[in-house]
Amino acid sequence: MNIIGRAGWGARAPRSVTSVPWSKRERVDVHYSAGPPTQTVRQIQNFHMDNRDWSDIGYNFAVDVGGRIYECRGWTVLGAHIAGHNTGGIGIVFIGRDQDVTTAAMRSIRWLCDEADRKAGRRLKRDGHRDLAATACPGDRLHRWVHTGMPVDEPVKPSPSPPAGRPAPKPAVAFPLPRDHYFGPAAGPDRSVSGHHGRRFGTKSDREWLQEWTRQLQRRGWSIGKGKRWLREHGADGRYGDEYRALIRAWQADQKLPVTGRLDRAGWDAAYRNPIT
Ligand SMILES: [Zn+2]
Numbered sequence: 001m002n003i004i005g006r007a008g009w010g011a012r013a014p015r016s017v018t019s020v021p022w023s024k025r026e027r028v029d030v031h032y033s034a035g036p037p038t039q040t041v042r043q044i045q046n047f048h049m050d051n052r053d054w055s056d057i058g059y060n061f062a063v064d065v066g067g068r069i070y071e072c073r074g075w076t077v078l079g080a081h082i083a084g085h086n087t088g089g090i091g092i093v094f095i096g097r098d099q100d101v102t103t104a105a106m107r108s109i110r111w112l113c114d115e116a117d118r119k120a121g122r123r124l125k126r127d128g129h130r131d132l133a134a135t136a137c138p139g140d141r142l143h144r145w146v147h148t149g150m151p152v153d154e155p156v157k158p159s160p161s162p163p164a165g166r167p168a169p170k171p172a173v174a175f176p177l178p179r180d181h182y183f184g185p186a187a188g189p190d191r192s193v194s195g196h197h198g199r200r201f202g203t204k205s206d207r208e209w210l211q212e213w214t215r216q217l218q219r220r221g222w223s224i225g226k227g228k229r230w231l232r233e234h235g236a237d238g239r240y241g242d243e244y245r246a247l248i249r250a251w252q253a254d255q256k257l258p259v260t261g262r263l264d265r266a267g268w269d270a271a272y273r274n275p276i277t
Helices: 041-051 103-120 140-147 206-219 242-254 265-273
Strands: 027-032 061-063 069-071 089-094 125-128
Touching: 027 103, 027 140, 061 103, 069 103, 089 103, 103 140, 125 140, 206 242, 206 265, 242 265
Parallel strands: 027 089, 027 125, 061 089
Antiparallel strands: 061 069
C-alpha cells in the first residue's frame, strides 16, 4: 500500500513536534471524522490548528472512503486524538460517518495496524476511541469491526478463466427490455432502466435481469463481485451505478462495441452469442 505524504495533500507545517519512541507505543486507536466523506485532510488540519489551536492535525494517519492513506503526524510523533492516551496510541481516522465505511477503507486501516506491528516488532492492541473515552467515535460499524479482529476480504485470487475462443456459456437469455430501452442511470429518461425503482419486465424485476446478465459475464471468466476486479464495493446487486457503468464500459470495449456505459441489446446479446474473449 501507498501512503500519501504530507506534501501530497498540501499539509501546513506543524507548529511543534514531539517524538514518541516505538517502545512506548501500545495501541492503534481507530476514529471516524463523523463528517461527510468529501472532507479533505487539509480541512481537518485547518480545523484542528485554527479552531482547536493544536500544533497540527490531531491524528497520526487518515484514510478516506477510497482507501487512500494520508500521512498526518506519522508513526512516531505524539498525536492529539484521545486526551491522556496519545503517547501509547497511534490515531487513525476514517474520513466519513458510520454509514460511509467502505471495504477499501477497512482494508487500509487494517494494513496500517499490521504495519504498526511490524515497525514496533510486537503486536499492538487495537481499539476504538470509545474504548478510552466517552464518545460515539468511531461509530458502531468500525467499532464492531475492530473488536471482531478487523476482517478484510481475502486478497483477489485469479479465478481460472475459460479459455478464449470457446463458445459463450449456454443457455442464451434474450434481451428483456422493450426496444430502445437499456440498463443505465436512475437519473436518465424512462427508457433508462436502473434497477433502483423495482420495475418488472416479463418474469423478472429490472435488478434480477441485470444480475442475470452479470452472472453470464462471470461464467465467461470475468472477475466480478465484492472484493473482485469489477463491482468490487457493492457486488452484483443489479443496481446501476458507477461500478456497473465501469463494468459495462469495459465489456463494450472488450467486444468492440460503442463504449457508452449503457447496457443495450447489442451489449446484452454479445455476452450470450460471442465466443469467450
Ligand atoms: Zn475519535
